[in-house]
Each structure stands twice: as C-alpha cells, then as structure tokens.
Amino acid sequence: MKKYNFNAGPSILPREVIENTAKQILDFNGSGLSLMEISHRAKDFQPVLDEAVALIKELLNVPEGYSVLFLGGGASLQFTQVPCNFLIKKAAYLNTGVWAKKALKEAKLYGEAVEVASSADANYTFIPKDYVIPTDADYFHITTNNTIYGTEIRREPDSPVPLIGDMSSDIFSRSVDVSKYDCIYAGAQKNLAMAGVTVIIVKDDKLGRAPREIPTMLDYRTHVEKGSMFNTPPVVPIYSALETLRWIKKSGGVEAMDKKAKQRAEIIYSEIDRNKLFKGTVREEDRSLMNICFVMNEEYAELEKPFMEFATERGMVGIKGHRSVGGFRASCYNAMSLEGAEALVACMKEFEAKK
Numbered sequence: 518m519k520k521y522n523f524n525a526g527p528s529i530l531p532r533e534v535i536e537n538t539a540k541q542i543l544d545f546n547g548s549g550l551s552l553m554e555i556s557h558r559a560k561d562f563q564p565v566l567d568e569a570v571a572l573i574k575e576l577l578n579v580p581e582g583y584s585v586l587f588l589g590g591g592a593s594l595q596f597t598q599v600p601c602n603f604l605i606k607k608a609a610y611l612n613t614g615v616w617a618k619k620a621l622k623e624a625k626l627y628g629e630a631v632e633v634a635s636s637a638d639a640n641y642t643f644i645p646k647d648y649v650i651p652t653d654a655d656y657f658h659i660t661t662n663n664t665i666y667g668t669e670i671r672r673e674p675d676s677p678v679p680l681i682g683d684m685s686s687d688i689f690s691r692s693v694d695v696s697k698y699d700c701i702y703a704g705a706q707k708n709l710a711m712a713g714v715t716v717i718i719v720k721d722d723k724l725g726r727a728p729r730e731i732p733t734m735l736d737y738r739t740h741v742e743k744g745s746m747f748n749t750p751p752v753v754p755i756y757s758a759l760e761t762l763r764w765i766k767k768s769g770g771v772e773a774m775d776k777k778a779k780q781r782a783e784i785i786y787s788e789i790d791r792n793k794l795f796k797g798t799v800r801e802e803d804r805s806l807m808n809i810c811f812v813m814n815e816e817y818a819e820l821e822k823p824f825m826e827f828a829t830e831r832g833m834v835g836i837k838g839h840r841s842v843g844g845f846r847a848s849c850y851n852a853m854s855l856e857g858a859e860a861l862v863a864c865m866k867e868f869e870a871k872k
C-alpha cells in the first residue's frame with residue numbers, strides 16, 4: 518500500500534532526493550568511496566557545499582552582505598547562538614509557541630529579553646497582532662511557522678528593528694524578504710534534508726558587535742571565515758540538502774512551492790471545515806500551510822482513536838497531533854503531493870460516511 522508521510526519532522530523528502538543521496542552513499546562521484554567515508558576536505562566535497570550555498574542564495578534571493586552557513590546543533594542551538602552574537606542591550610521576542618518560548622529563555626541568559634506578546638493563554642491558537650516592538654531592541658525574534666500548533670506568519674510584521682527568524686518548518690516554502698532579517702535559521706529536518714544540519718543566513722556586518730567573549734564554536738564569524746569548514750560539517754545531511762535545493766529549483770523555485778502549499782492547504786482545510794466530524798484548532802487567518810492541525814468536534818470526541826486507526830490502515834503516516842494540541846496534524850512540507858492531500862481528505866470523507 519502507498520504510504521503518505523505526514524510526519525512533522527524528520528519528515529517527507531522528494532523520492533529522487535533520497536535515491537540520489539543513496540547512490541552517493543554507495544559511491545561518491547564514481548570515486549569508489551562512500552559519501553560517508555570521504556574527507557570533508559576532499560576536493561569533490563567543496564563543490565557540494567559551494568553549490569548548496571549558491572542555490573540557497575538564488576532561491577531565497579539573498580542580498581549581498583549575507584553569509585550562508587551549514588552547522589550542527591539543530592535549531593535549538595540557534596536559540597543560544599543568536600542572542601550570544603546579536604544581543605547587545607536588549608532583544609524582543611514574539612511568543613507564539615513552545616519553540617519561541619525556548620528561544621526567549623536562552624536569550625535571557627545574555628541580557629534583557631522581552632516578550633512583546635504571547636498567545637500562550639489561548640494555547641497558541643493565534644498569532645498576536647497588537648503589540649509594540651521596543652525601538653531600542655537589537656532585534657525582534659519571530660518563529661515564522663509554529664510546527665506544533667499549526668500557525669504561521671506569512672508576512673513579516675512591520676518592525677522598527679531588524680528581524681531574526683526561526684524558519685525551521687517553512688523555509689523554502691515561499692519567498693522571503695531576507696533584507697529585513699539579520700539572521701534566519703532552520704533545522705533542516707522539516708523542509709529541506711535529513712536530520713543533522715542547520716541552515717543559517719547571517720548579515721555579515723552585524724557580527725562582532727556583542728559586548729562579550731563568544732566561545733569560538735558559537736561565534737558565527739568563525740564559520741563565516743572558514744566557509745562552514747572550521748570543524749567537520751555534517752557531510753551527508755549537507756549533500757541531501759543540496760539534492761533538495763536542486764529539486765526545488767527544477768520544480769520552479771519557492772514560488773512553485775508556495776503555490777503547491779496553498780493548493781494542498783485548501784484541499785485539507787476546506788474538508789476540515791465541511792466535515793461534521795472535525796474542526797480546525799487555530800484562528801483561520803493564522804492557519805499554517807505546513808502543519809495542518811485539527812481535532813474531532815466535541816460530539817464525536819470518542820471517534821478520535823477509531824479515525825486514527827482508519828486513516829493508518831489507508832496509508833496515512835504521522836497524523837497524530839502533538840500532545841500539547843491533541844487530535845491530528847497533517848504536516849504538508851514541500852515534498853507532499855496534492856495526491857497525498859487528496860488521499861487524506863478521501864479518508865475523512867469515507868469515515869464520515871460510515872458514521
């Protein structure tokens with residue numbers, strides 16, 4: 518039976534990305550060695566890194582003056598690395614979920630970090646809109662897509678200070694005005710690659726201003742200077758990211774990804790709204806195109822487990838909601854086909870008809 522991978526992360530990748538990476542793992546560029554056993558300093562690997570950086574710059578239209586890094590440590594390390602490098606006196610954070618809150622907690626270790634607004638009291642079911650960003654903040658940190666709760670900031674807020682964005686779960690799903698950001702980071706395992714690498718875009722002339730000693734490995738300048746080769750980078754994950762970047766470009770770039778994301782989301786959300794058994798969990802205007810969260814309507818609460826079993830038998834994988842929301846979450850990253858969205862909707866319709 519065909520499986521549809523709705524996992525939240527690590528998550529679906531285009532089949533050809535997996536196959537091409539697998540080939541290189543067996544024999545890298547005909548060298549007779551595996552991608553897993555070559556040196557990152559082998560002359561064949563540098564072009565992989567260079568092409569990946571160039572494609573990121575091209576696909577996201579990254580302006581001059583920014584560097585693209587591939588580092589380890591996940592998005593979670595960025596929660597620390599960002600304030601360590603960018604917080605001079607004060608940082609502002611928008612609290613839109615668990616990840617945003619964790620980022621804020623780390624910033625407090627480095628100085629004054631203020632939460633400008635939060636939707637925690639409503640279990641993060643919306644993106645706060647009425648707030649004032651302090652004009653003396655060094656940056657305003659946002660989580661553009663809240664993977665757990667299914668909300669998304671699809672248009673940058675007007676900010677008097679530069680933005681810093683955790684784009685772990687929606688990077689490359691739409692175009693972004695990078696010039697508004699001092700830093701963008703994303704754990705690759707949601708929408709780009711296998712787990713093990715984090716993509717970071719930093720504005721070069723904003724580095725080196727923080728009034729503290731920065732440990733060498735945490736200093737972005739270390740990695741900018743060495744082109745992500747200060748220490749051993751995660752070679753195989755970077756290669757898989759390159760394959761995905763090639764696939765995005767071939768498929769029409771981030772504009773095409775955006776169009777497909779809107780189509781998938783329309784297919785699934787309209788069924789959630791139509792089907793008497795289900796309802797969405799977040800405010801309509803803030804609905805994520807990447808993580809689509811829904812629960813049973815109260816009167817059908819006892820059907821949650823039966824629907825889960827029904828859908829699983831029909832090849833739906835990973836649709837269980839996060840424990841802090843419950844119900845279901847269909848993660849629809851770039852590689853999810855419209856056919857996958859339709860298959861999930863067919864399950865929902867069939868299940869409703871049986872009741």
Ligand SMILES: *Cc1c(COP(=O)(O)O)cnc(C)c1O
Pocket residue numbers: 526590591592593594616660662663664683684685686704705707
């Ligand atoms: C998954 C996720 C993280 C954590 O990523 P790690 O790479 O596991 O540290 C952070 N932020 C967002 C928005 C996420 O979806």
